[in-house]
Amino acid sequence: MRWIGLVAVLCLSACGQAAENKFVNEQYDLQKVADGVYTFIAPESDSGVVQSNCTVVIGEDAALVADTGQFPSLAERMVADIKKLTNNPVRYVVNTHWHFDHVWGHAVFRSAYPGGAIISTEFTRELVEDQGPKVLTTQPAENKKQAAEYRKLVADEKYPSGHPVSEESRRSMTRLADTLDHIDAEFPLTVQTPPTIGFEKELTINLGKREVKVMWLGRANTGGDAILFLPDAKVLIAGDTVVYPSPFATWSYLSEWPVVLQKMMDMNAGTIIPGHGPVMHDASYLKTLVELFQALTAQVRTAVSQGLSLEDIRKNVTLAEFKDRFARFARTELWRNDGFATFLQGAVDRAYQEATGKLKPESE
Numbered sequence: 001m002r003w004i005g006l007v008a009v010l011c012l013s014a015c016g017q018a019a020e021n022k023f024v025n026e027q028y029d030l031q032k033v034a035d036g037v038y039t040f041i042a043p044e045s046d047s048g049v050v051q052s053n054c055t056v057v058i059g060e061d062a063a064l065v066a067d068t069g070q071f072p073s074l075a076e077r078m079v080a081d082i083k084k085l086t087n088n089p090v091r092y093v094v095n096t097h098w099h100f101d102h103v104w105g106h107a108v109f110r111s112a113y114p115g116g117a118i119i120s121t122e123f124t125r126e127l128v129e130d131q132g133p134k135v136l137t138t139q140p141a142e143n144k145k146q147a148a149e150y151r152k153l154v155a156d157e158k159y160p161s162g163h164p165v166s167e168e169s170r171r172s173m174t175r176l177a178d179t180l181d182h183i184d185a186e187f188p189l190t191v192q193t194p195p196t197i198g199f200e201k202e203l204t205i206n207l208g209k210r211e212v213k214v215m216w217l218g219r220a221n222t223g224g225d226a227i228l229f230l231p232d233a234k235v236l237i238a239g240d241t242v243v244y245p246s247p248f249a250t251w252s253y254l255s256e257w258p259v260v261l262q263k264m265m266d267m268n269a270g271t272i273i274p275g276h277g278p279v280m281h282d283a284s285y286l287k288t289l290v291e292l293f294q295a296l297t298a299q300v301r302t303a304v305s306q307g308l309s310l311e312d313i314r315k316n317v318t319l320a321e322f323k324d325r326f327a328r329f330a331r332t333e334l335w336r337n338d339g340f341a342t343f344l345q346g347a348v349d350r351a352y353q354e355a356t357g358k359l360k361p362e363s364e
Helices: 072-085 106-112 122-156 167-189 257-265 284-305 310-316 320-327 333-355
Strands: 029-034 037-041 054-058 063-066 090-094 117-121 197-199 202-206 211-215 227-230 235-243 271-276
Touching: 029 271, 037 072, 054 072, 054 227, 063 072, 072 106, 072 167, 090 106, 090 211, 117 122, 122 167, 122 197, 235 257, 235 284, 257 284, 284 310, 284 320, 284 333, 310 333, 320 333
Parallel strands: 063 090, 090 117, 117 197, 235 271
Antiparallel strands: 029 037, 037 054, 054 063, 202 211, 211 227, 227 235
């Protein structure tokens, strides 16, 4: 699936997760992480459809929101909660990157707080402008097609190869199909609303007796990741440079990502808010990511130097030493079984592109 953000493409061959009452666009956990700093933590997906974490930072004069999620109905609820927390206007929305699970609530915030600025790196602004209309045009039909295909597999109780569909996989595919059908109502509410201000390296936003540093530290998850740092509260908002319980790296920059993570760790934040996953209070997970990306890059480069084909590299580079470590992070069976495999599938191909000097642009 090309749409970055809506569905983390998971192999549904051996994962079971009982359907829950609420769908991904109906829930978040509002947490206070510091004085005047609240984050909307999305649940770990039980279907493969994801929602980003979003954070509000409140100053004496104004407020700032980092990312707005992908579901307008959920963004409306966030706005209502923010208005309970402060009477100050949200004058700034900051995009951490261009993936649409972090972007498509923009119009809701623009409507609730007219005149506010939407800020991102210039790279992110250009990709949101370019890719957003294309995806909004094609994705509803693609979702319906996929939901129908999953329901047919469940009904037939076998794959096209003739292999039987396990009960666990039937539950997982049913949950994904139900979720895709349920979120179809979000598309008519989604209005393409790209960033209005692009920056290249760093800017400081003064909210009134509170500064927010917005920075581009280098290519990592995307070519235009913005991270936010609150010096007074030692809070770091990482976007998808940090994704828990396993990273997503299909169009990422594996050899450069560890450098960015090290710069983030050097800030000595007491609180780290990832793009997905729980609030963190130390850098141990970031260190694990650095080790993972460095091991992947080294193994792929060695395989390329030995003349192995991409097909052979996919078979040989399994990072088995990391698989169990990341499986222990996951709470849901879906991510425990397939989250790391999903990361590995895209990351090996991307590392191969880097090692051979044939890096493809993220818009392909």
